[in-house]
Amino acid sequence: MTPPGALRAYPDPIMSPSPAGPPPADGLLSAARRNLRELAHGLSHASHPPTPLLAGSPRRWLRLLPYAVVVALAAVFIPVTIQVLAGDYGVPGGLAGALGVAQAAPLLMLAHRPLQAWWIVLTADVLGALVLLGQEPEPGTIWPWTPPAVVGYLFVLLALGLRESRRTVIGVWLTTGVAGLLLYALASARSGGNGVLLFVLGGLVLVIGAAVRERSEAQRRLVEQETISEAERAQRTLLEERTRIARELHDVVAHHMSVITVQADSAPYRIGGLSEEARAEFASIAAGARESLTEMRRLLSVLRSDGTRGELAPQPGLDRVQQLVEATVRAGLPAELSLEADVAEAVERGGVPQAVDLTAYRIVQEALANVVRHAPGARTRVSVTARDGHLTVLVVNDSPEIPGSALETSGTGHGLVGMRERVRLTGGTLDTGPLPDGGFRVAARLPLPPPQPPSASVTPEEP
Template identity: 80%
Template sequence: MATSPAGPPPPADGLLSAARRNLRELAHGLSHASHPPTPLFADSPRRWLRLLPYVVVVALTAVLLPVTIVVLTDGYGLSGGVAGALAVGQAAPLLMLVHRPLQAWWIIFAFDVLGALLVQPDRQEALWPWPAPVIVGHLFVLLALGLRERRHTLIGVWLVIGAAGQLLHLLVPSREGGGGLLLFVLGAPVLVIGAAVRERSEAQRLLVEQETISEAERARRTLLEERARIARELHDVVAHHMSVITVQADSAPYRIGGLSDEARAEFASIAAGARESLGEMRRLLSVLRSDGSRGELAPQPGLDRLQQLVEATVRAGVPAELSLAADVRDAVERGGVPQTVDLSAYRIVQEALANVVRHAPGARTRVSVTARDGRLTVLVVNDRAREPGAPLEVSGTGHGLVGMRERVRLTGGTLDTGPLPDGGFRVAARLPLPPDRPPAASVNPEDS
């Protein structure tokens, strides 16, 4: 079987194209600043650090301007007017370093090159093409660039400085001096130091942002977990009422005499709809209970089990006491407290006591449940911890406080939490109670 000859290999990205690409990046970095013209250290919370760059550039300009004039007139033979003009061009743009260091470098560099072409060193040991004040000023410019610009810009600036020094030596071979090489060598570590500080600050900023995002994700995951837990418990409450509807609809034809065929069909339709709703809820519950736990199938607790909860807390080392008002006991016994409120009140007390055990071990704790003005008030107050414990997070990232808030929101109540002046902590929840109503009909547990 004949095979066709292989075609030519695709053109590779050779050294020439890579060099052109890098040159384009360097040119773009030299002509475009990589940051907005915001002041250096503008985001710092310390006022003195925000003012420090201005103080430095003003002091640097005030020192270099007269020194440059003196050096150019005494050591390089320039007249006072020419030396003053060059000094202004080389020193005054230093005031731009706080906002626009790259633009300041271009201005200073242009005047440095012009000065190198005009000066005539009177002494053999004088630096050329960059006098000593030029080198000092340039090093501060390079440091400001390192703190603000990208790597491509810094490399481009460094290479331009080195190339300019060598080119000036080639154009004027009669002049000698190590200023060009000295600035090129000293500029490298200054740029590296500035870039290292900038990248470290950038890494710290990104780390803080990532920690903030992670904290927000943890809080969101905690909230979703609590809502799923509440949904699982709410299923049991709603399933009870749906079971009551099913039993009442099925038994209505036998309990009520003289029903028409239409009424019997209506009751049968109600019972069928209730059974279908129960089936849908069970399927939803199977998704929420993804861990396969069977312990949650037990009857949900309520206010009648608060005494057992407090006793368990006492056994855990927390001296706790319970005050349950008589009218609350009566309402619980006759079914006057809705199951959602009953369960939410129990869970709020449970979470509050768990927080005491974790964050204030050994603190005396008082639990009070009262009913007044159509509201059930749950109050849990603990004293200062007798031994140090983990600080309680009151910002809403702990499971306990998130669970309390979600349960109070479910019932339409209010929640008030916060530290006390004596070092303790208070949790106060107010849950609405419905008007007095007859107790719910009993239901066969097998139907739920």
């Protein structure tokens, strides 16, 4: 207990340490050590596989170009370096040959291993500079780097800038500057030093190489993105066409299902003497048809995009091809139609399936639209024939009267995609392509059901 009259000591809130302070910040020394470790890792580990610079080029001469360049560099710099060391700097012949080979032969590695070549060239250049300290050079010579060593070293730095990462490039540049500074400290009294010159030129070459590398990398990524976008666009176009075909075929299938429902419901009234089992079977057929219609309507509501409503007009067929061609002629396209009488008669009596009838009409419609867009004014011929159990739709157009007058020079391919999907749905074949005279041809061959004999047809009795 505190005695009476004594002062109670309270801790000073300003002087007392906080029990939970902020975490210690990363100091300069730790950040410097971390950056040095990253630079050392970049200098000791190449950031690319040992493949040539243009290994992925589709042309063979481009793939061989890096090898030709490095062979030419080595063939030029090896004898020149030996001659300069022996003639201008007074290095003995054997030692000059060894140094010349060590400084210039690694240029052969620039095509696939530039980082390893840089280590060898840097070590050889430093050893050559130390050897030159004990020689009596000719007046006017420079030190510590000989002219061939400077030029060859710049080629090495250019190869590094084109292949290595930015961290490795910075490490190479700093190492070059440190090497030149240490050599200058060993012989500060010697005139003609070019360590700063190599440091500046090396930095410039590295920046140029890195800029070219990053630009090529950006172009490659752009090409990849365009390729992906084109593939996604083609896939989206295919899905849109399939959805459109499914919406149109809904009306065709729904018509047949409605007919089945009506026939099953009216069978007990049209056919007398049916047993209870037969009546129950017809009722089950009608209920199944109604359920199928309900499921189809639900599927159609999913296929339709938001905010769109179904078309109330019936789906077109070959009976409206004549109107389609006449409308195209009124739009300024000279078009002719050849529709065989057998085809028109088969359409009238229902001998052409509705899916085939709709597909044939859409093919003619899309082909004429393509002629209007890509070959305005071209003479076009439309032919619809029936041979050997197949319906053949042929649309051929000549070259446009005025070259270069196309409304669209590069098509999206949506029309051809829709044609192929429709023909594939009916089990037919489609042949499209340009003609030798500059026109275009669209030929579709759609299967027809075999004709039924007269005895197979049954006329229902009136209810």
